[in-house]
Amino acid sequence: MRNTFTVIVREMGAYFRSPIGFVVPVLFWTISGLRFYLDVVGSAGALDAAFGQLMGGTQFWMLSFLLIPAITMRLIAEERRAGTLEMTLTAPVDEGELVWGKFLGALVFYAFLWLPLFLYIAIVLFLGGSPDLGRIVANLFGVLLLGAMFLAVGLFCSSVTSNQIIAAVFTAVVLLGISFLPEVARLFPRVAVVQRIADYVSFFRHFGEFQSGVIDARPAIYYLTTTGFFLFLTARSLEARKWQ
Amino acid sequence: MIEAISLQKRFGPVHAVRDASFRVEPGEIAAFLGPNGAGKTTCMRILTGYLPATGGRAVVAGHDVAADPRAVRRALGYLPQRVPLYGDMRVREYLDFRARLKGVDRRERTNRIAHVLDRCAIVDMKERLVGNLSGGYQQRVGLADALVGDPDVLILDEPTVGLDPNQTVEVRELIAELKADRTVLLSTHILSEAEAISGRVIIIHQGRVLVEDTPEALRRTMRSDLGIVAEVAGAPDPAVAIRGIEGVAHADATAIPGDDGWMRVDITPTSNRDPREAIGALAQREGWRVRELHREALTLEDIFRRLTGDERDA
Numbered sequence: 001m002r003n004t005f006t007v008i009v010r011e012m013g014a015y016f017r018s019p020i021g022f023v024v025p026v027l028f029w030t031i032s033g034l035r036f037y038l039d040v041v042g043s044a045g046a047l048d049a050a051f052g053q054l055m056g057g058t059q060f061w062m063l064s065f066l067l068i069p070a071i072t073m074r075l076i077a078e079e080r081r082a083g084t085l086e087m088t089l090t091a092p093v094d095e096g097e098l099v100w101g102k103f104l105g106a107l108v109f110y111a112f113l114w115l116p117l118f119l120y121i122a123i124v125l126f127l128g129g130s131p132d133l134g135r136i137v138a139n140l141f142g143v144l145l146l147g148a149m150f151l152a153v154g155l156f157c158s159s160v161t162s163n164q165i166i167a168a169v170f171t172a173v174v175l176l177g178i179s180f181l182p183e184v185a186r187l188f189p190r191v192a193v194v195q196r197i198a199d200y201v202s203f204f205r206h207f208g209e210f211q212s213g214v215i216d217a218r219p220a221i222y223y224l225t226t227t228g229f230f231l232f233l234t235a236r237s238l239e240a241r242k243w244q
Numbered sequence: 245m246i247e248a249i250s251l252q253k254r255f256g257p258v259h260a261v262r263d264a265s266f267r268v269e270p271g272e273i274a275a276f277l278g279p280n281g282a283g284k285t286t287c288m289r290i291l292t293g294y295l296p297a298t299g300g301r302a303v304v305a306g307h308d309v310a311a312d313p314r315a316v317r318r319a320l321g322y323l324p325q326r327v328p329l330y331g332d333m334r335v336r337e338y339l340d341f342r343a344r345l346k347g348v349d350r351r352e353r354t355n356r357i358a359h360v361l362d363r364c365a366i367v368d369m370k371e372r373l374v375g376n377l378s379g380g381y382q383q384r385v386g387l388a389d390a391l392v393g394d395p396d397v398l399i400l401d402e403p404t405v406g407l408d409p410n411q412t413v414e415v416r417e418l419i420a421e422l423k424a425d426r427t428v429l430l431s432t433h434i435l436s437e438a439e440a441i442s443g444r445v446i447i448i449h450q451g452r453v454l455v456e457d458t459p460e461a462l463r464r465t466m467r468s469d470l471g472i473v474a475e476v477a478g479a480p481d482p483a484v485a486i487r488g489i490e491g492v493a494h495a496d497a498t499a500i501p502g503d504d505g506w507m508r509v510d511i512t513p514t515s516n517r518d519p520r521e522a523i524g525a526l527a528q529r530e531g532w533r534v535r536e537l538h539r540e541a542l543t544l545e546d547i548f549r550r551l552t553g554d555e556r557d558a
Contacts, residue, residue: 002347010330084328087328090324244255
């Protein structure tokens with residue numbers, strides 16, 4: 001527990017010491033801020049649509065597929081490359097604590113990207129609008145759960161290579177792969193169960209519930225179990241050195 | 245205390261460690277000596293719990309490495325080969341991070357860090373980025389890291405590799421100061437280094453411990469069959485005369501080309517004899533001119549040749 005916290009603090013620091021800690025927020029804030037501005041200006045009062053775009057529109061998905069790998073690629077691949085993993089894992093720390101610490105550090109950084117949301121809400125209130133706060137909270141909840149799952153996938157991809165670029169590409173491929181599954185399953189129309197599994201595994205459908213303002217336990221459980229599954233795989237991948 | 249009982253480690257078909265048993269007592273510095281690929285690093289990684297052994301048992305600071313790795317790591321300071329550090333952190337910040345991981349109490353942390361900074365002579369570097377330091381300073385940060393948890397056992401993998409001669413001496417002195425109340429195991433592939441800093445040398449070759457002894461005892465047993473070289477002039481047939489000396493098994497003389505009148509004599513002494521004094525006396529009696537008379541230096545290769553009885557291996 002204390003070790004996990006120590007790792008979180010170190011990872012947070014590592015983000016802001018590296019160009020990632022500058023480039024990712026600037027890109028994210030510029031693009032999503034511009035999107036929001038255009039939607040507010042062009043919406044003629046339908047301000048909720050602007051929030052819907054911000055937290056689930058095309059830009060949102062593009063940024064997620066692009067920026068999540070950038071956030072996670074360094075986490076373990078760089079430790080493998082530099083050999084610091086040997087340093088960390090010969091201190092009284094176990095693989096699970098390290099994985100948790102790195103994951104939570106990345107999640108805090110991801111949550112930090114969403115800080116301007118409060119500013120956007122304030123602006124809309126100032127303009128005399130009345131944003132549907134309940135729906136925004138549900139959206140934010142979904143965004144953070146989805147982010148957690150994406151980060152866990154990215155962390156796992158970073159743990160299987162010592163090359164950051166490969167880690168980033170692998171992460172994007174896995175995420176895109178999962179998102180294509182329902183369409184791939186449609187190629188096998190006679191096997192209904194394939195379609196159902198693929199639909200369940202795809203993160204898009206679950207995300208829709210949060211977007212409509214519903215906080216439901218079922219999609220939350222989907223994201224949390226998937227996150228847990230990839231974190232588990234990550235810890236196993238760190239232990240793999242022992243079974244060679 | 246470090247104790248290894250017939251450790252074995254296999255990586256697929258490769259037997260990195262075949263049978264390694266040794267013991268290092270508190271207050272002692274032991275050196276693992278062996279060529280690259282001998283299994284030194286693998287042994288050390290097993291002792292730190294980073295890699296599990298395929299067979300055998302290791303006990304460090306009273307804890308079984310396989311059964312209680314966390315207790316072992318709490319009592320351990322480890323410096324891996326090539327000193328991997330987080331280059332993006334400042335020295336003080338990095339040591340603080342490491343001290344936290346090692347469970348150093350919050351109240352003691354500042355003092356411990358100040359102590360190891362001072363001990364490793366990096367006080368002036370404490371606000372510098374680790375990644376910007378020279379190799380020698382990084383090595384010292386690595387040592388400071390190993391020491392920050394005030395461990396009973398230190399395992400240092402090639403602590404002087406990549407250092408310039410001055411830095412090497414400094415690091416050796418630092419390690420020698422540490423031994424008072426600690427168990428220190430370090431590895432090296434340099435014979436003179438093992439002799440210089442350790443009270444005991446553990447020679448490892450192809451995954452096996454060949455011998456474990458004090459440097460003096462090793463030197464005594466190993467030196468006996470080392471060759472002697474003499475360069476003389478003014479002697480008609482020095483080899484024949486030298487062969488007549490007691491304690492000389494064999495002698496061969498060859499003219500040194502382009503060096504008028506000088507001859508090089510290669511002498512093999514009989515076991516446990518040192519006929520150098522007698523050779524000198526002979527030269528004086530016969531009126532030879534002598535410009536060199538020395539015993540060949542003991543090399544790691546000689547030791548292996550002798551211990552393994554395998555000429556090809558050397």
